[in-house]
């Protein structure tokens with residue numbers, strides 16, 4: 047961002063409520079805008095702090111006459127928690143203790159107003175501090191990853207803190223690394239760029255200390271909520287594919303709205319003869335309409351439509367497979383459901399390993415979007431404004447002992463029975479919610495295995511290859527796991543029609559190897 051733009055934003059930003067509007071008006075991500083607001087707040091505090099301290103008796107008098115803490119904070123253009131703590135001190139309280147635990151206050155009104163102040167103060171409240179330290183950790187993780195990626199040897203602050211030396215940078219490099227012609231010896235991660243004065247203070251005190259000890263170093267900072275579109279750009283994702291992923295992310299909020307308005311079962315049946323829930327139809331319509339209007343894809347196959355749709359005037363050749371609302375039988379009991387999407391470079395009746403990406407949106411206590419385009423699996427969370435910000439980058443499936451087995455036990459085929467009994471004997475815990483997307487999401491995070499197998503009378507199981515198997519399979523495989531139909535990699539299977547069903551085993555490589563060997567050994 048150039049200096050002129052920065053100054054304009056700085057001038058216009060007054061409070062947290064301005065962030066979204068200014069972010070849209072200046073096409074700058076909300077993270078950067080909230081950074082600027084943070085800087086402005088810090089600067090104001092420095093400028094007016096002693097004035098507010100001197101005014102403390104008058105502030106307390108106004109409060110006693112009925113003015114609220116929030117009103118006084120806004121009148122004085124001062125962060126509410128800081129103002130409250132100055133007032134609390136004036137009233138004879140230990141302000142630090144009280145701000146950390148407002149429940150100790152006996153005065154009900156004071157307690158209520160302090161809690162309100164803590165809720166809205168994005169800069170000086172304990173909650174804001176924990177968000178900032180989370181960002182600091184995120185910055186350190188990024189630097190850590192980058193150093194490893196560049197094969198640079200280093201020791202971290204925590205390694206060094208075992209030594210008697212008290213002040214240490216976050217990373218100390220074993221060999222100097224050249225940045226802009228300077229031999230960098232250490233790196234410090236800062237969560238928020240403070241204003242210039244604050245920065246200079248740091249440089250003078252902390253950084254000059256490191257410099258004396260180790261030589262020149264480097265500061266990295268400003269880690270804030272990374273939004274999905276910025277992340278896609280940063281990852282160098284194909285622009286057209288990014289547009290498509292963004293389009294799905296934008297429909298998540300619309301689909302969520304339908305949760306309130308479109309409840310109950312509709313009286314129509316889908317192509318598999320199942321009664322459709324009203325919300326399935328709603329989500330299906332929302333997604334098809336948005337895709338048709340955008341013309342971003344040529345082919346649309348959805349679980350709710352009997353035929354593949356060809357979009358008039360499509361500007362790209364992409365094909366998409368969509369399960370608009372997986373786990374729909376759980377909607378009426380308010381459990382997690384999700385939208386699953388497979389992204390193909392062209393027509394969708396192709397093996398899953400030709401996919402250019404996949405994503406799923408999970409509507410749980412949080413609404414999350416997890417995607418892959420072949421460069422890792424990344425997870426985002428939806429904020430109140432409907433935008434998705436980075437929650438976890440480069441997800442990898444851990445070793446875990448969870449199993450989620452679909453189908454009735456009485457219908458298990460012998461090799462499958464043997465498989466499940468083996469897992470049980472090894473102490474795997476059963477976790478099956480009945481929502482494929484939510485169950486596989488859990489496995490992706492905690493390790494283990496999901497299966498909906500072939501069973502007595504149903505060689506191809508229950509789940510759909512195109513709408514459930516391949517997109518979630520692509521995700522798990524990209525995260526270091528595997529997917530199989532029991533005989534081999536499910537992503538190698540070429541579908542014969544959109545309605546193909548398949549047995550599914552998806553999860554850790556160890557579990558998949560085990561079932562494949564049991565199927566092979568069974569000679570079936």
Ligand code: FDP
Nearest residue numbers: 372373374375376452480481482483
């Ligand atoms: P649902 O019928 O609720 O849409 O394929 C759909 C699916 O749910 C999966 O999400 C889930 O894993 C499976 O069916 C559950 O089937 P069972 O009812 O046989 O357990």
